[in-house]
Amino acid sequence: MPGDSRRIAGPQDSRAPHWFGRQQETHQEAGGTRQDGRGDHDLRPVYLHTGVVSQATGSAYMEMGQTKVIAAVYGPREISRREEFTMKGRLCCELKFATFSCRQRRQHIQDNQERDGSLIVLQALEPAVCLDKFPKSQVDVYITVLQDDGSALAAAITCAALGLADAGVMMYDVVVGCSVRQCGEDQWLDPSVREEFRPEVESAGDHGMVTVGLLPSLNQVSALVLDGHLQQQTAVQAVKTCISGCQGIYPILKDCLVSSTRRNVPSLEQKSGQTSTDGQNGQT
């Protein structure tokens, strides 16, 4: 991949020092709980907040444990490039990992994994957005992962959907993302980066990671990605666990939207006679 000449890039062949040390062990020690003390089907604490970018039509910030994602939505605006006329609007998604977000430093230019992620997020959001309400216009969604501590793709899906909702883009439903890591018999919901599926360290067997994007009130799956090798039964089971995980995050997202509406409409605030809190902390 060619470098960006406008920026001063680090040496191409530099390595972070941890490459030379002992490789981190990946999973839990034998005997039940995970490294951070969660049960197998527990989510990390989720924090959601809307309206974080004042210039954008809508924006959202999400934390899942240490994974931090910010999304900004611009539009609907006229399609800038000269293209054929469509009665349907167009949705554009760009997912980017900040260069310092992962253990290994990333480049400024979108790499293959980010392009793949952008497409997954786009296809996760498309079924939810009423695109026929925006003829010949487009909505841009920019998602930046500030810190990747596992399940970044799932967080990106949720955060982007919240941003769209904050922008007032008409939608059939929000989209909630959730990941599951399958390791032999064990199934870990919402894996952290040390629990995530890394093909280079995995031995053969039932190993993989599933990410699902769910339209929770319509009960439709809009994104489904599986990496690794799984038996059919295990794969189906993992998808089911993901769906229940999504259903766990959904109420937090709803609460966040309600409180952001209260913030934005002061008359509602007076009627209810109480101050709303910023975002919600929740754990299932």
Place this chain on the structure above:
Amino acid sequence: MSSTLGVLSDAERLFIVHGVQDDLRSDGRACEDYRHVEVETDVVSNTSGSARLRLGNTDILVGVKAEMGEPDPGRPKEGKLEFFVDCSANASPEFEGRGGEELAIEVSNALQRIFNSKSTLDLTALCIIPGGQCWVLFVDVLVLECGGNLFDAVSLAVKAALYNTRIPTVIVTADDEGQQEIELSDDPYDVKRLDVDNVPLIVTLSKIGHRHVVDASWEEELCSLARLTVGVTQKGTIAGLNKEGSGSLDPESIYEMIESGKKVGVVLNSRLKEALEKEENSKREKVGFLG
């Protein structure tokens, strides 16, 4: 993606959807039938392995080139596999210039996903000197004609080409000062082959109406909003899964699709293996491209 390849009138669309509902598609197939597949290996002499595959009207040519390079620092004892997909303008005028790039990235990501596991291909067999030299296999996919179901056709062709790949044997010797030297065998028949038994094939299931079909033609692809690409190995393991398209799917229908994907994929794997072994053992003249 393939919506760029043409348009369909409402009447045609309705005809296809109703046909699928009654398990009879416009070319006479049932919902879980593949089109006729033709495969031929060793078609390009300058490669280490090559295959040409025709699935209905979809035409794929794959060339594998083995070169020597440095392994990734994180995986010093393994060789590398690189996929490049080229949607040539032959297949569709929309692919001209950078037009095919988006589709090409989608296909190469799908390939990357199904090969993204240690149990797929033994990459340690491609190691020459741990941490120093390894074989890098460049798998170049050329799409010559696009008649629907590109993903399945590409994965079939890639597996056939990898089956056909022959990597020359090299001998590593150390001289007195401990310098390692690589020596290539003089005998052109002194080669090693890859074990492709665990390489998965992609089965794409397109949701049309309330049912799903495998191996959709391009007309059928236009009628479907959501597709599921399922990687299936010979033993029936699910290796990679991705939902594509702008539609969403019911969880129940996803489970059904995974099941029928697995069923079809296992058969497809064994048929391909049979065909490749039969071709290798027969002394038949090469047909070439216009045969």
